[in-house]
Amino acid sequence: MLVVGILASVAVPSFLGSRNNAYDKEAQNSINLAMKAALQSYQNQGDFSDASSAQCGDSSALAADLQKLEPNVDMVAAATASTSSRVVSVTAKQTWNSNNELLGCQAFFATALSSSGSCWVARFTVEGKFFNAGSTAPIVMAPALNTQNVAITTWTLLQANGAAFAQIRARSNAADADNTQSLAGTQAACNARNQSTGVVASSQYYAAPSEFYSSWRDASGAAGGAGN
Structure with a gap:
């Protein structure tokens, strides 16, 4: 019985970890499909605004546009939280350059909730340095991780357009009850x-610009997820 108990103590956490990884990959794949649809829409529109009203932001029309392009996941408007790995909350966002000039609707955000309890977030920025007019917090990406999931110390936070990824997960931290x-x-x-405000400081349920990584793998390996 002792041997059985020891084997169970090893096998159960391993099984749960594998199951959660599968859940997370499903959510990530849904976001990838949403981003692919958004980029297809960008090619048609010239930006990430919706086709009917050319609105940039919390538009249900944008979700409807992307739903037509990608019927395999459920697209919902920005204010609606994802409730599963197959439900993706989407929004478009304006960007500004270093001269505080508006570049238009040049960024896209998507979120999906994994059955593991983690919220996965992706953004895609075509061009721009800031998400808000007059901001001093640039669009950045966290340092890359090596194969041991340790930050490459020679890298600093880099301004980065293109795709970036983040994770938010429930946890308790006795050292910092807040x-x-x-x-x-x-x-x-x-x-x-929530995830596209572009505020520099991280908080409990928010992935700050500095907490986005260049790959899902690096976002998964970041200690504790966003909000640390």
């Missing part, structure tokens, strides 16, 4: 509006 994240809070915050 920075704990409940499962319910993570689920409620898993919407594109």
Whole structure:
């Protein structure tokens, strides 16, 4: 019986870890499909605005446009939280250059909630240095990780356009009681509006610009997910 108990103590965490990884990959794949549809729309529109009203932001029309291009996942408007790995909350966002000139609707955000409890976030920026007019917090990407998931120390936060990825997950941190994240809070915050504000400081249920990585793998390896 002792041997059985030892084997179970090893096998159960391994099984749960594998299951959660599969859940996370499903959410990531849904976001990838949403981003592919958004880029197809960008080619047609010249930006990420919706086709009917040319609105850039929390538009249900944008979700409807992307739904037509990608019927295999459920697209919802920015204020609506994702409720599963197959439901993707989407929004478009304006960007500004270093001279504080508006470049238009040049950024796209998407979120999906994994059954593991993690909220996965992706952004795609075609051009621009800032997400807000007059901002001093540039669009950046966290340092890359090596194969041991350790930050490459020679890298610093880099201004980066293109695709970037982040993770928010529920956890408790006894060392910092103000920075704990409940499962319910993570689920409620898993919407594109919350995750596209472009604020520099990280908080409990928000992936700051500096907490985005160049790949899903690096976002997965970041200690604790966003909000640390």
